[in-house]
Amino acid sequence: GAVVSQHPSWVICKSGTSVKIECRSLDFQATTMFWYRQFPKQSLMLMATSNEGSKATYEQGVEKDKFLINHASLTLSTLTVTSAHPEDSSFYICSARDRSGGPLGTGYTFGSGTRLTVV
């Protein structure tokens, strides 16, 4: 089945630095990828939709200059948290949509997530 690899699985960084998280579709081409953020004991919150070769679409309230998204190829999207602060500490999860769409919209696969801790 479709596999989405997310790296790193966890990262600790100092306040003020930037952190890049990668999301790769291993065995399929993903024209669209999604980035979510999840705080402890809360649900997943969609941050942005990333389309290959074009600018990402951010959800209301998400700072596009702070969360830089690049989707340069059909198998890779990256999320860069710039000038990270402790309040950015969270679980970040990506999702990729199989280019074929999958049967009735089931072609969405989620990565295993990245635990970011900003100290």
Add this chain to the structure above:
Amino acid sequence: DAKTTQPTSMDCAEGRAANLPCNHSTISGNEYVYWYRQIHSQGPQYIIHGLKNNETNEMASLIITEDRKSSTLILPHATLRDTAVYYCIVRVVSGNQFYFGTGTSLTVIP
């Protein structure tokens, strides 16, 4: 996308059926019901989806009421590994994004 309402938490004895309800009273005719689950500190996993007919796969069964205003996810023989947060999502199949509600935290008890 239609809003869904799920109980915050549920317990189920190991080996018994787990029945997870979801209300989606404002669902539109072209919206499907999807179920995902998230085991602690992992990404969500697709379980099942349906439009109006009951559906069954190797993981679970989905029962949708005739008026489509509610549905129930059934795990026929719950195991400890089924302990997770279960999300019911309603969306059009042609839609792009998945928006997650609060979900139901299911705990399977030995």
